[in-house]
Amino acid sequence: MGSTSTSTFDDQGPSKDNSSFSADCLELLNLVLDEEASEGQRKFFFEHLKGCMPCHEQFNIDMAIKKMIKERCGKNVPEGLMETIRAKVLQSADQHE
Amino acid sequence: MSDKSRKGYTKKEKDTIFESEFLPHIDSMYNFAYRLTFDEDDSKDLVQDTYLKAYRFIESFEQGTNAKAWLFRILKNSFINDFRKKSKEPSKVDYQEVETFYNSDEIDKTITTDLRVETVQEMIGDEISNALNSLDVDFRTVIILCDLEGFKYDEMAKILDIPIGTVRSRLHRARNLLKERLSSYAKKMGYKN
Numbered sequence: 001m002g003s004t005s006t007s008t009f010d011d012q013g014p015s016k017d018n019s020s021f022s023a024d025c026l027e028l029l030n031l032v033l034d035e036e037a038s039e040g041q042r043k044f045f046f047e048h049l050k051g052c053m054p055c056h057e058q059f060n061i062d063m064a065i066k067k068m069i070k071e072r073c074g075k076n077v078p079e080g081l082m083e084t085i086r087a088k089v090l091q092s093a094d095q096h097e
Numbered sequence: 098m099s100d101k102s103r104k105g106y107t108k109k110e111k112d113t114i115f116e117s118e119f120l121p122h123i124d125s126m127y128n129f130a131y132r133l134t135f136d137e138d139d140s141k142d143l144v145q146d147t148y149l150k151a152y153r154f155i156e157s158f159e160q161g162t163n164a165k166a167w168l169f170r171i172l173k174n175s176f177i178n179d180f181r182k183k184s185k186e187p188s189k190v191d192y193q194e195v196e197t198f199y200n201s202d203e204i205d206k207t208i209t210t211d212l213r214v215e216t217v218q219e220m221i222g223d224e225i226s227n228a229l230n231s232l233d234v235d236f237r238t239v240i241i242l243c244d245l246e247g248f249k250y251d252e253m254a255k256i257l258d259i260p261i262g263t264v265r266s267r268l269h270r271a272r273n274l275l276k277e278r279l280s281s282y283a284k285k286m287g288y289k290n
Contacts, residue, residue: 030269034243036250057214062272064217065279068225069244077127078141082120085145089115089152093108 025055033062111155118164119151125165125246126172132241133176133234143180147172163252169242170256212280220279224286228278236271243268 025048031037032045049056106114126147130140150171151158158167229237242248242256254261 026269027265030265030272034250034268060214061212061217061276064214065225065272065275066244068217068220069229069240070247072221073128073132073226073229073241073245074124075128075131077123077144078137081127081141081144082123085123085148086116086120088145089148090112092149093111093152 025052029055029059029062033059033066105156111152114155114158114160114164115148115152118160119148119168122165122168123148126168128245129169129172129241130176132230132237134180135230139180143172143175146175146179150175165246166248166252166256169246169248173238173256212276212283216283217279220282224279224282228275228282231278232271232274235267236274239264239268240271240275 028037028041028045032042037045049059123144126144127140130143130147131137134140134143147168151168154171158164229240232240238257239253242253243250248256250261250264253264257264259267
């Protein structure tokens with residue numbers, strides 16, 4: 001968690017203002033989003049989401065974007081490239097034998 | 098280092114590692130190369146070059162460790178050393194500026210609140226893809242590695258040769274920028290925000 005402890009999370013909480021979040025919230029949100037949070041942090045975060053609409057919305061948007069990237073931004077290798085690479089690598093290996 | 102890598106691999110072992118641990122990642126490698134170069138021929142060259150290097154330096158690969166991360170690191174280095182120099186890619190972002198941004202209060206103010214989940218879900222792939230491609234290469238890279246390829250922060254740190262804290266701050270900034278781009282796409286396309 002770096003130098004910032006999430007223990008301040010209870011006290012600070014996200015701001016009531018929709019346009020602003022506490023840095024602790026954002027840090028925790030990203031950790032949960034990327035499955036890097038500890039079990040305790042996850043529990044804490046989801047408990048917090050129940051009472052915090054801005055964080056809840058933000059988390060859902062971030063999740064949706066992450067899912068879209070995973071599903072829509074892939075690209076398959078052009079046909080024949082694997083065979084070309086295999087042949088070149090084996091050829092270079094033979095030369096070095 | 099294991100006994101195996103100290104002794105070195107036989108030719109047969111090398112070929113097996115190449116075939117079963119390296120080649121299965123070719124789609125991800127090509128996609129990464131394409132998102133870095135935006136050029137099909139450059140991407141092919143970059144992937145081919147990466148595989149040739151991977152085989153040549155296979156002794157430094159320890160079987161059972163993460164082959165995909167190892168390959169991505171080679172590809173990233175090849176891109177920086179061989180391709181970036183000659184590409185028209187804008188110069189690197191100023192990391193100091195990024196870190197300063199992360200440590201400032203400004204970070205709390207950059208969340209786009211006008212983007213809705215439904216809007217994101219209604220977008221077609223091209224919009225997300227174009228928004229991603231419009232980011233500076235260093236920001237684009239962390240999103241690709243994390244969200245598309247599923248690398249963990251520590252793996253990303255090794256691939257990119259940066260501390261984990263920098264991975265996190267760069268990823269955070271990249272996501273904010275991506276949301277800004279998606280939000281302006283949404284406005285342009287007339288989505289209800």
